[in-house]
Structure formats: C-alpha cells, structure tokens
Amino acid sequence: MSVTKQRDAKQLIQRIPAFPWYVEKYMDHKKSKRASVSTLLGYLRDFEFFFRWLISEGLTKANEMKEIELSELNELRKEYVESYLIYLQDSHLFERSILLTNPTKSAKKEYSDVTIARKLSSLKSLFYYLSALSEDEHGNSYLTRNVMAKIELDVEEVTPLARANSIRSKILVDDEIQRFVDFVYDGYLEYCNTKKKQDFHYRNRERDVAIVALILSGGFRVSEIVNLNRQNVILEKNQLRMVRKGKKEDAPFFSDWGKQYLMSYMEVRHKYNPPTEEDALFLTVSPTKPFGHRIDLRTVQKFVKKYGQAFGVPDISVHKLRHSFATQFLRLNPDPHQLQAQLGHSKIDTTMQYAHVLDDTLSEAVNRTTRREIELENVDEDLT
Template sequence: MSVTKQRDALKLLERTGDFPWYVEKYIEHKKAKRSSPSTLLGYLRDFEYFFRWLMAESLTRAKTIKEIELHELNDLTKETVESYIIYLRESHLSERAVLLDRPTRSAKREYSDKTITRKISSLKSLFHYLSALSEDENGESYLSRNVMAKIELAEEEITPLARAHAIRSKILVDQEIHRFVDFVYHGYQAFCDTKRKLEYHNLNRERDTAIIALILSGGFRVSEIVNLNLSDIILEKNQLKMVRKGKKEDAPFFSDWGKEYLVNYLNMRDKYKPADGEEAVFLAVAPTKPYGHRIEVRTVQKLVKKYAKAFGIPHLSVHKLRHSFATQFLRINPDPHQLQAQLGHSKIETTMQYAHVLDDALSIAVNRTTQK
C-alpha cells in the first residue's frame, strides 16, 4: 500500500468512528469491494453534510451524527430529500459553516450541479446498501424502504466533441507547456510580494518545477508522483516504476525534457534534510518536523493552482496537466493505443476523449461541404 493510501486508511479508520454503526457496516461493505480509502473518505464527507442538515432542520432527535438512528432514515419522505436537494441548489450556507455547526451567510451558491449529483449519488449508494444488500441477524435488510430510490437525478449527456471542447479550454497547448514550466522557475518570483513568500518560493522552485514538468512530460497522476520513491526512478531509461489504479504495476516513460528538471531537483533534494533512509522523491518541510517528509497530494494540488492563477489560467489543475500531456501526445503521435499504455488506462474509450481536443479535421470537413 502506498504512503498516501496508508495515510487515508488511517484517517478513514479515525473518521468512521464518528458515524452510526450502520455507516460503519457500509464502509466495511465497500472495503470488501476494494473501494479506495480516498473514495470512502469522500462518501463520509457527503454523509456528514447530509446528517448535519438533518440535525439543523430538526429532522432527527440526535445531538451528534453518531446518535442518528436507523429508523429515522427509514422514515424519511421523498419530500424531505427533495428539500435537501433544493437546499444544495439554492442555499447560501457554506459547507464549512455547516460542518462546524456555525451557520453563516455568503453571497454565492456553493455547489455545481455535478457536485450536487455526486452528493446525492453517495446517499443513494448508502440507502441501497441498507435496504437491499445489508442483512441483520434475521436475514432482513436494515431498512424496510429506500426513499432514495424515488429520487431521480438528471443525467447530463455529453458527447465526445463537447467533452473535448471542455478539456481544450482548460489545458496547456504546444508552447504554453514550456512557457508555464519556465514561469514556475523564473517568472513567479515577480508575484512574491513579501520577503517570506520569496524565500518560500526559492526554497521550493526546483521541486515544484520538477513535479510539474514530470507530469507534463509523462501524463502521470498526482498520486503516482507523490508516492514515488528514489528506487522507482530508472534515469537511464527515462522510466518510473509505480503501482497504478487497480493495483497494476507499471513502468511508464517520461521525456528527456522532463528528465532535466527531475535531475536538477534530485541534485538539490538534500536541502530538505531528509531523514536517513527517507525514500520519498519529493519532499516538503514543516516547522513541527525536524526532517523533510513526503509531500502530500493536497500540497501539490495547491501549488499548481497557485502558479496557474499567477500565469493567467486559473482553471488549470494538476489533473489538467495530465490532460495537457495526453492531448499533446496524440497531436504528435496519433496512436491512442500507445497513449493508453502510457497513461495506464484500462479502456481505450477513456483514452479516445483526447483524440478530438485539437483535431480540427471535423471542422475542415464541414467547411468543405459548403464551399462554392
């Protein structure tokens, strides 16, 4: 198990204890189906938000989430659940305020339709388990009725072309890839408006540039980069050994261009003062820790957003760096099966979403049909 998954597994164990016994049973059920700890933590966040809403609306007698009884879920009406959906769509109550049980008002809507759909889907999964897949000592399901089965979610149909257009507007293309990496290393200093920010950037710019360049030169997932150990790097072959989704062992490649930034960082890695035997490639420092420790996924996500905002492309995320690589790869090497192997996709259909991103062939063909 990777370091990130170990950390998430420990956090999951800690968080599950805050929930009623039937949620713990659900989590055990999902574990048996090999759901990842990060996925299960996401479920718990969605359950917590719903349970706290029930408490705020006096729809339960419980004073804590753990005290919410099973029969209270069994007695929920369709109208109540629909009220929750309306609340998610129209309420100005922020999630942080609800989770802290300190309601405050803000002026903007908190959730997109996609996020709302995910939150309701999480509840549908829980209620389906409780009403159909669970079993008590008498062989009966925990719930006698499933109110969530009556809730319909509008499924947004999106074509490959529409998905490609959405990706295209939020990625780096051609020379933007190199300009962005160069900005991280050389240009961001101009945005450091305090001495402390400048010192922090100068400490981490080799690391940050290496992470971003490595993703852009190989299309790696952020978790794959964070979990890298020194022994996983095969510099002479430009390869990285890693365990991918589905626990698949793989050894994808990265470019010579990305290798330069990686080597530059490795030559300076000791300034993070790693402990003896520390194998993590990418390190971070903290005032409470005497040695450099493995960087966290959230830290990488935040640093990418920081640089992207300063660069002028605020929608760029760490996952969009992977999209950028995939799109550029197909533009230069039009072989989706090669890209599928590099990205570690199980299905070619997943890889093919990138085929239309920079493909103007359809536009040209349509234009030709109307030429005089």
C-alpha cells in the same frame, strides 16, 4: 502512505463513531471494494448533510446522527426525499437573496446540479447496500424497502466535445509546454521581490521544475508523483514504478527531456537534509520539520497554481498539466490505446476525450458542408 492520505485516514477514523452503526458497516463494505479514503470521506460528508436534515425536519426521533435507527430509514416516504432535493436546490437561492439585501452577510457555496446528483448518488449507494447487499444474523437485509430506488434526478450530460472545449482553454500546447517549464525555473524569479522569496525559489526550483516536467512529459497524477520513492525511479529505462488508481501496479514512461530535470533535482536532493531512512523522492522542509520529508499533494497543487498565475494561465492546475501531456501525445502519436496505457485509464472512453481537444476536423467538415450548400444554391440561381 503520503501525508495527505495519513491525514484523511486519521480523519475517517475520528468521524465514523459519530454515525449510526450501519454506516460503519457500509464503510467496511466499500473498503472491501478498494474505495479510497478520500472517497469514503466524501460519502460521510454527504450522509451527514442528509442525517442532519432529517433531524432538523423532525423526520427522526434522534437528536444526534448516531441515534438514527434503521427502522426510520425503512419508513422514509418518497415525498420526504424529494423535499430534501428541493431543499438542496433552493437553499442557495435563499442565501443569494439574502446577499442582495445584505452584501456583508456570507453565504454557503451554491450547489450545482452535479453536486446535488452526487449527494443523491451517495444516498442511493447506502440504501442499496442496506436493502440488497447487507445481511443480519438471520441472513436478511437490514432494510426491507429502498425509498431511494424511487428517486430520479436528471442532470445535463456533458458531451465529449463540450468537455474537450473546456479542457482546451486551460492547457498548455506546443511551445507553451517548454516555455512554462523554463518559466518555473528562471522566469518566476522576476516575481520574487524580496530576498526571502528569492532564497525560497532558489532552494526549491530544481524540485518544482522536476515535478512539473515529469507530469508534462509522462502525464502522471499528482498523487503518483508525491508517493514516489527513490527506488521507484528506473533512469536507464525512463520509467517510474508506481501504484496507480485502483491499486494497480504499473511502470509508465517519461520522456528524455523530462529526465534531464529529474536528474538535476536528484543531484541536489541532499540539500533538504533528509534523514538517512527517508526514501521519498520529492522532499520539502518546514519550520516545524526542518529535515527533508515527503512533499504533500497540496504543496504541489499550490506551487503549480502560483506559477500558472504568474505565467498568465490562471486556470492551470496539476491535473491540467496531465491534460496537456495527453493532448500533445495524441497530437503527435494518434494511438489512444498507447495513451490509455500511459495514463493508467481503465476505460478507453476516458482517454478518447483528448482526441477532440485539438481536433479541428469537425469544424472543418461543417465548413465544407456549408460551402457546398452555398455553391449548390448559387448553381440553382444561375439555372433559374
């Protein structure tokens, strides 16, 4: 288990006791459905926000979340939940008005429609479980009515073309891919203005460029990369054995050019001084842990962002590197089903978003249609 997952699992165990018993039952249900630890933590954050609102509004007799009874959820009125949604929509507006009159005062992050919809979706999931899927000792559901089933929230849907356009402005294409990889290895030295920074870069550049090149040459998720062990690498076949999203075992491929950087890193992996029992492929060290240990997800996210900003692509992220691979793959190999298998997507619709990123055929078709209309208009004018 990665450092990030261990930390999240520990946080989940620490937080659950603060919630009512039925929330723990819900968590067990979601675990049986293989929900990830990060997903479960997200549910808890959304539940906590709602429960604390109930307490502050006097809609429960409880003074703490743990004391909120099922009967109180059963008696919730639709108008109360709608008031909660209005609170989510308006609270940040109130905070922004404070900022205008007092710029030194900080405000909470604004809730987008998507965030509000997610918070409602979490509550809908909880209430559906309590009213339809749960079962007490008598075989009855915990709730006899589900007020959340009466609540609707319209969120503007992002079309595939709009999403593709958003991706297009934040990815690497064609020769940018190799130039970025070269920059990670050599170009970034220009920004190391102290010997300490230079030494840090020299120590980690084989590792960093290997991770970046693997993602750009195989489209892997960052979690898949940091969880790799040495025995997961099949160099002769350019494959990586991994457990993908949804706990699916897989062995996707990486390219020959990505293999070169991986092999270069594996030759110097020993300089992190890992213990003999350390199997993690990608290592890091720190003042408190001077012996090589598994790199965590946030470290990779941070250094990719660092390199991207220096390279002149400030919006680049680990996931955008995955987008870059997918877009380039479809450009050179127009088979979305092959890409779906490589990326580990369960649905082809998810993969097809990349078909629009560098596809100019739609705009060309519109231009052809417009030119044809103008030509026809000119013919009509000549005839008259």
